[in-house]
Amino acid sequence: MHEVLPIAEQSAAVRFDYFSEVVSRTFCPMHCEPGSTALGSFEADVSLARLDELALTVIGSTPIDVHRRRSDISRVSDAWYLVKFQLEGEALICQREREAHLRPGDFVICSTAEPYSLHFPTRYREAVLAIPEHRLRERVRSPEAWLGRRMSAQEPVNGLLSQFVSSLSERLDRLDPAVTQRLEANVLDLLVTALQFGPERRPETEDLAEEHLRRVRSYIHLHLADAQLCPDRIAHAEGISTRYLHMLFRRQGESVSRFVQLQRLEACRRALERQDLGGMSVTDIAFGWGFNDSSHFNRLFKAEYGITPRAWRLGARREDAQG
Helix, strand or coil: CEEECCCCCCCCCCHHHHHHHHHHHHCCCCEEEECCCCHHHCCEEEEEEECCCCEEEEEEECCEEEEECHHHHCCCCCCEEEEEEEEECCEEEEECCEEEEECCCCEEEEECCCCEEEEECCCEEEEEEEEEHHHHHCCCCCHHHHECCCECCCCHHHHHHHHHHHHHHHHHHHCCHHHHHHHHHHHHHHHHHHHHHCCCCCCCCCCHHHHHHHHHHHHHHHCCCCCCCCHHHHHHHHCCCHHHHHHHHHCCCCCHHHHHHHHHHHHHHHHHHCHHHCCCCHHHHHHHCCCCCHHHHHHHHHHHHCCCHHHHHHHHHHHHHHC
């Protein structure tokens, strides 16, 4: 789903207030203040795209300051990590008493669960990748260690990720929705790689088993649509034994196969709720996420969610119509 918001169509008198409301609704409640540009000449543009669980927003405006305060945080319960990629202009982003001075290609991670501030002294554009807190936590230990830290585009993996997100943001309106779901896993994998292996990585030595488990889960999410994904293939890709792989998941009270199955079911559930995938049949969606037997998929889905996939899709459509 891709949407360009009609900010430029608003009259000069209300454009800034409209933009402020859009920003708070899109990301999280916050306060916006115009910069050196007079309110009457304020300009901005915002385009939104939903990948799967993640959202990608491209936003730009004339000079502005933004503050996420503690009073704003108390108004919502969901927590997100916002990865802010500087596309044009410069930005000064502060969180946890750290300051990240971003230039084009750089990025920084912010958490909506804590206060932060953004200062854009000139016209700018940025791409903001919104990641549910649990999605990043299951792949990276203590993501808070990177909050407010500048991730330089001069570092190879950082630069690769930044270029990928920039290219993706320019093409979202032309990509098939089913393709954007796949690209989500690639974006996350690149981000995790940048955090784990870049020079800014956490200096503390992490538990090896936890590190292996995060890498395995990341690999699974990246290859979730592959119907041939199995424990042997996963273990081989990560350079560990199949026995050790099973041990890693037993420590978490689950099995490898069940974890893969649950991730696929959840991916299908989200896809069934999406209006932009309405042209795909339930079977197409199931096969697209690695299932190879529609009857088996239907049984698994009903056992997990208490309702058939078709009924789930119809329920989501009724809710959208009522909303």
